[in-house]
Amino acid sequence: MATETLIWLIPLPPVLAFFLIVLFANKNKALSHTLGVGAAGLSWLASMVVFVRALSVEHLGEHPFHASVNWLPTGETWFKIGVLIDPLGAATLFFVAWTIFMIFLYSVGYHNFGQPKGDHDRPGLPPHGATVTDAHGHKHTIPSVEPMYSRFFAFLGLFAFGMYTLVVSDNLLTLFVGWEIMGLCSYLLIGFWYGKPSARNAAIKAFMTTRVGDVFMLLGIVFLYSVTGTLSFREIFTNEELMHALGTTATPVLGLSAAGLIGLLLFIGTVGKSAQWPLHVWLPDAMEGPTPVSAMIHAATMVSAGVYAVIRMFPLLSLDPATMSIVAFIGAFTALFAATIAVAQNDIKRVLAYSTISQLGYMIAALGIGAYVAAAFHLITHAFFKALLFLGSGSVIHGMEHGVLHTGNHHVDPQDMFNMGGLRKKMPITFWTFLIGGFALAGFPVVTAGFWSKDEILADAFAHGHLAVFITLAVAAFLTAFYTMRQITLTFLGEPRTEEAKHAQETPWTMTVPLIVLSVFAVTYGWVGIPEHFPLLGGLVPNWFHEFVGSTLAEHPEAVPFSPVPLLTSLGVALGGLLLGWLVYRNVKSPAEDKLQLPVLKNKWYFDEAYDFLFVKPAYWIAETLVYKWMDKGVLDGILHFIAHITGVIGAAIRNYIDLRVINETIGDGTANTVKWMGFNLRPVQTGRIQQYMLASFVVLIVVGAVLYYFLVMA
Amino acid sequence: MIPLSWYLVLSALLFSIGLFGVLARRNAVAILLGIELMLNAVNINLASFWRYGNPAQMGGQVFAIVVFAVAAAEVAVGLALIISIYRRRKTVLAEEIDLMKW
Amino acid sequence: MDFLNTNLLSLILFSPVAAALIIFFLPKDELKLIRWTALISSLVPFVLSLVLWFRFDPNKTGFQFEEQYIWYKAIGSSLHLGVDGLSLTMVLLTTLLTPLAILASFTISEKVKAYMMLFLFLETGMLGVFLALDLLIFFVFWEIGLVPMYFLINQWGSANRNYASLKFMIYTMGGSLGLLLATQMLGVAFGTYDLTRLFDLWPSAQALTNIPPWLTISTIKTIAFWAFVIAFAVKVPLWPFHTWLPDAHTEAPTAGSMILAGVLLKLGAYGFLRLVLPLYPEQAKYFAGALAFLATAAIVFGAFGSYGQTDFKRLVAYSSVNHMGFVVLGIAAAAAASGTTDAHIALNGAILQMFNHGLSAAGMFFLVGVIYERTHTRNLNDFGGLFPLVPVYGGILIFTSMASLGLPGLNGFVSEFLVVRGAWPILTTYTAISMLGLLFTGAYILKGIKQVLHGPLNEHWAHGEHKLTEINTREIIVMAPLMALILVIGVWPAWILDVINRAVVALF
Incomplete structure (x- = not known):
């Protein structure tokens, strides 16, 4: 099959699965997950074929796989949409296909397929467990299957469709289509257990916060389309004249060039989607969704999509240094800011959520300082190890839930790390894979992928003289290592702190296999991007990633020269953070003993409260009171009712003073009355005596005759 | 030959007497008589204008005869009415016959 | 034949x-x-x-x-x-x-x-x-x-x-009084009401015989323009x-x-x-800014008005104000710069938006009607968590709501994108402000879904005589063609947009 045809087909299986499950298979759990996992597998297979073929093409950067069709008629011309796989697309496709496939597989186990139906489970709430009687007549409570099992796979399929669409798009519009479809799916999946008010609100928060970014992004797309007449990446980026014009045209906003303003608008979309400060607030709340969802949103797809979009638009952004500075600032600030919050969280998933925000800030900061390849590299390694960590944390929670069902004490929060401890013995596979993921996140030197990508960013920042960014990121890296080790220590090391943790259980193979697969990538993927000048290791394997992804750009970025400062820094912060984390938390037994539970960090620097006060409440007020009650009901309807009232008053006045008085009384009744009065007064004349009448007529005759005689004869 | 004006004067006198009778008498029968006098005054006029006008034409005589006929019919109906009223109301005075007056 | x-x-x-x-x-x-x-x-x-x-x-x-x-x-x-x-x-x-x-x-x-x-x-x-x-x-x-x-x-x-x-x-009759007068004036002036002829005669008319001498032709045209505009603005309806x-x-x-x-x-x-x-054409170009202002106000205030409702049907009703605002925004853009590609794109979007809104708004009102017939209430606070009771209805409602929200892949997005794209270079500020409306479109749609389907189940509707019944086959048949078209236009709009586009290029 032609590669282009294959690329067209990549997104289709998941969306077909979505429709099939929704329309036909929603009663049959086995069929639903067969369709879902099968579709993910097909897309994975197609992606791998495309990836392998892409590797074998020389100069893929100049001659990518590309095909397009007419989509929208716009006046005399057509707007085209199509597919594009260039080196960046191929590399992204690789990690997306792997993580999505693993997440699908993991979901089967996570939602307890094969377990009995719950005793009191109802759709919209997490399963509460089922009671079974074993051969000896003992009653056990075991996990029960998710009541909306089919629906989950349908949503997941749609989500995968969105991500694949985004990756294979050759233009911003279909990228935006995939982007928004993922937005919908994240809404549906975060609100998957919609019966919980918290999940419902988190879903809306996620959708609305990202939508703030999206409308700006839409403006950016529209702006770009207006000035260039196209949205195709290649048509814009390969047109040097156009790029030059974009970079030099001034706009009235902030003194940015057209390219800078468009880039900034598009970047705001990313700020929303990739949960950068100040639109980061939705992401921690998104933890209300089931764990595979968190992995989907946080690792493989949605938040990566934001960074991916900025990497895609990098040639445009890099035209304006002001925009780049903004990007770098937001990225670096977010990296540090989110890391500080992560230190004080006790929910195992929330720690990961803030670490995700922080790591995305890393990538954004890398882009802001022009480290294109490093950002892409960190995007991919992060996707692997963060998916691993989320799925690992899901596995931990699942194991803990097992313990909770065993003891029957539902007041124990299976996500609170202080309820855990010592899980390494109960859940060895989860422990070792989580350890790998955690070390990759912390940047444990040499063996983990996270080390290489993070080191490259730091090296880039240092080499290009962005010292502020360098220091910020280094501090953030230290905090990352610290809270990662805190998490590992609290969860897996030491002794169990609760009964539930003692009865935790390793999870089934559908959950552990994805963990193992992802942990392999979390280690090995770093080796494809080892800088050539690195001491000892440099040159052992070629720096394939830099060559390959770098060739996406028209001007291949230079590899940065080696310098010992960033290397020592990253070694120091990673190892120091890990060690400190272990030293501080190995003996901590309860949140009260944790010195870092500062209220300001615990409450996430009070951003939720501030936004609620600044935006949410005023929006309600504007909508309900100002617009509806005052403007529409009050002023506009008031004017209408006033006009109606005035019309009524005028009508009444006309009736009372003109119709009744003048017309009726004077003209109508007046005429009649006059006639009546006259008749009454003339009545005596009418004697009825013919003789009198005749006498009268005789007199008249005489008089008339006399008069006539006088005038006719005498005169 | 007696001039025409004598006849006319006679006729006028007769008519006036009749008119006076109609206007002034209270008795319905007398009023009826007055009307007869006025009709006959007209007849005299008719006959004399015929004789002094164009005797070859018979118009005046014919008119006079028509007037006789009408007068006879009138008297017949009028007297019948008066007798009928008299039988009911025992009066022939015109002002007392006021049943339809308001 | x-x-x-x-x-x-x-x-x-x-x-x-x-x-x-x-x-x-x-x-x-x-x-x-x-x-x-x-x-x-x-x-x-x-x-x-x-x-x-x-x-x-x-x-x-x-x-x-x-x-x-x-x-x-x-x-x-x-x-x-x-x-x-x-x-x-x-x-x-x-x-x-x-x-x-x-x-x-x-x-x-x-x-x-x-x-x-x-x-x-x-x-x-x-x-x-x-x-x-x-x-x-x-x-x-x-x-x-x-x-x-x-x-x-x-x-x-x-x-x-x-x-x-x-x-x-x-309101609508009062609005169209001016239209009637202006219509009569045109008819008297040219002795014909035939539009194909009036299109040629009226815009180029330099003098009219039957108007009072103290009014210039441009004043007359301006007055007649506003008479037409108000009649149509009431019907659209435009803010205010x-x-x-x-x-x-x-x-x-x-x-x-x-x-x-x-x-x-x-x-x-x-x-x-x-x-x-x-x-x-001239008056429209001159007053395009005013039209755009009203359209933007309709978009923004429509969205806010919708968000402020507790009555489900009223919420959907206000959403119409919001969506039709985009139609007029596109028209205003085309009026300001007729003949350009931007104008054509804006009008393509406006006309498609008319069609799309017809599908999604009809669907939304029908769905509100479906639930009203069963519960006899439209108050959003009386619902809550109904999704488990009526999964099919819920699915259809979310689908239609998303079309109304302008989710890419469904029809509303295509038209809104085209309108925004066409209006951006012509009416940049207004287009930017209208994004606020687009943002709150999301807010009110999600509010509707949240109050009806999501959240803890209101037990009132779960049992006994009030038990909420699922959407029936007849009602699904009503929705099916609408949903099919919503999806088809969202995925492949060219079949209808091509017809619109050719007409737009020829006309404007």
Whole structure:
């Protein structure tokens, strides 16, 4: 099959699965997950074929796989949409296909397929467990299957469709289509257990916060389309004249060039989607969704999509240094800011959520300082190890839930790390894979992928003289290592702190296999991007990633020269953070003993409260009171009712003073009355005596005759 | 030959007497008589204008005869009415016959 | 076949009236018979307009299937009908929605005969506006459409129907008084009401014989322009003429709201496109900023108004203000820069938005009606967590809501994108402000879903006599064509947009 045809087909299986499950298979759990996992597998297979073929093409950067069709008629011309796989697309496709496939597989186990139906489970709430009687007549409570099992796979399929669409798009519009479809799916999946008010609100928060970014992004797309007449990446980026014009045209906003303003608008979309400060607030709340969802949103797809979009638009952004500075600032600030919050969280998933925000800030900061390849590299390694960590944390929670069902004490929060401890013995596979993921996140030197990508960013920042960014990121890296080790220590090391943790259980193979697969990538993927000048290791394997992804750009970025400062820094912060984390938390037994539970960090620097006060409440007020009650009901309807009232008053006045008085009384009744009065007064004349009448007529005759005689004869 | 004006004067006198009778008498029968006098005054006029006008034409005589006929019919109906009223109301005075007056 | 070709438009236009006459002779107690007769006979114009759609040649410019009959010779008015790509899509929308609305009103059991007859009359009224090529005929049909709608709201509406129907009737009639005057002025000035001729005569007219000498021709044109604009702005409705709409929508019966939102609002926008832009190109260009301001206000305040509601139907009603604002924004952009590609894109978007809003708003109103029929309340606070009880309904509601929200992949996005794209270079500031409306579109849609489907289950609806029943087959059949079109246009809009685009390029 032609590669282009294959690329067209990549997104289709998941969306077909979505429709099939929704329309036909929603009663049959086995069929639903067969369709879902099968579709993910097909897309994975197609992606791998495309990836392998892409590797074998020389100069893929100049001659990518590309095909397009007419989509929208716009006046005399057509707007085209199509597919594009260039080196960046191929590399992204690789990690997306792997993580999505693993997440699908993991979901089967996570939602307890094969377990009995719950005793009191109802759709919209997490399963509460089922009671079974074993051969000896003992009653056990075991996990029960998710009541909306089919629906989950349908949503997941749609989500995968969105991500694949985004990756294979050759233009911003279909990228935006995939982007928004993922937005919908994240809404549906975060609100998957919609019966919980918290999940419902988190879903809306996620959708609305990202939508703030999206409308700006839409403006950016529209702006770009207006000035260039196209949205195709290649048509814009390969047109040097156009790029030059974009970079030099001034706009009235902030003194940015057209390219800078468009880039900034598009970047705001990313700020929303990739949960950068100040639109980061939705992401921690998104933890209300089931764990595979968190992995989907946080690792493989949605938040990566934001960074991916900025990497895609990098040639445009890099035209304006002001925009780049903004990007770098937001990225670096977010990296540090989110890391500080992560230190004080006790929910195992929330720690990961803030670490995700922080790591995305890393990538954004890398882009802001022009480290294109490093950002892409960190995007991919992060996707692997963060998916691993989320799925690992899901596995931990699942194991803990097992313990909770065993003891029957539902007041124990299976996500609170202080309820855990010592899980390494109960859940060895989860422990070792989580350890790998955690070390990759912390940047444990040499063996983990996270080390290489993070080191490259730091090296880039240092080499290009962005010292502020360098220091910020280094501090953030230290905090990352610290809270990662805190998490590992609290969860897996030491002794169990609760009964539930003692009865935790390793999870089934559908959950552990994805963990193992992802942990392999979390280690090995770093080796494809080892800088050539690195001491000892440099040159052992070629720096394939830099060559390959770098060739996406028209001007291949230079590899940065080696310098010992960033290397020592990253070694120091990673190892120091890990060690400190272990030293501080190995003996901590309860949140009260944790010195870092500062209220300001615990409450996430009070951003939720501030936004609620600044935006949410005023929006309600504007909508309900100002617009509806005052403007529409009050002023506009008031004017209408006033006009109606005035019309009524005028009508009444006309009736009372003109119709009744003048017309009726004077003209109508007046005429009649006059006639009546006259008749009454003339009545005596009418004697009825013919003789009198005749006498009268005789007199008249005489008089008339006399008069006539006088005038006719005498005169 | 007696001039025409004598006849006319006679006729006028007769008519006036009749008119006076109609206007002034209270008795319905007398009023009826007055009307007869006025009709006959007209007849005299008719006959004399015929004789002094164009005797070859018979118009005046014919008119006079028509007037006789009408007068006879009138008297017949009028007297019948008066007798009928008299039988009911025992009066022939015109002002007392006021049943339809308001 | 030749007969069909030459008389196709009058067949489409008058077959609903013929159907209404047939229903008139049916016994009034045979409800089933009346309903099915109405439904089947309303499919006749739909089938005919499908024939029209496939026989229509998008490559030709100008009007097709023209018909002209003498109507009022003395004043130069004739029954002149014709379609182009612009009216064709609207005719298709009307004839598609009417059978669905009739099917949706099968639950009406009072005065069914009168109801169905009024509905069919309404269809003729609306079709007449879209098909007329004569200004006076246009006005006649414009007003004819009001009467059945008035009675539909007044007789079959809910509690506050007298107020709502009166407000609707008076407001729209009052709005169109100026239109009537301006129409008469044109007719007197040129001795003809034929639009094809007026398009040539009126914009280029330099002097008029019958106007008072103290008024210049441009003053006259400006006054007439605003007379037209206000008539159409009330109908669209544009801010601040929109307050009749939430009342009328809320009180109207379900099918009435479907048609009101689906088609009647389009009459106003169609008036802008068919009459205002071609007849007043200069004035439209001059006042484009004012139009854009009103449109932006409609978008933003419509969204806020919708967000501020606790009545589900009123929420959807305000969403119409919000969505129709985009149509007028596109029109304003086209007025400001007619002939440019940006204008063409904006108009493509505006016309597609009309069609799309017809689908999604009709669907939304129907879905509100479905739940209202079962619960007898529209108060959002009375619902909550209904999703487990009515999963199919919930799915359909989310789907339709997302279409209304403008989710990419569904129809609303395509048109909104095109409008924003077209308006951006022409009316940059207004377009940027309108994004606030787009943001709050999300907010109110999610509010609706949140209050109805999500959250803890309101146990009132779960058991006993109040137990909420799932959407039934008839109701799914009403929604199915709408949903299919929503998806098809979202994924592959070219089939309809190509027709629109050719008409737009030829016209503007």
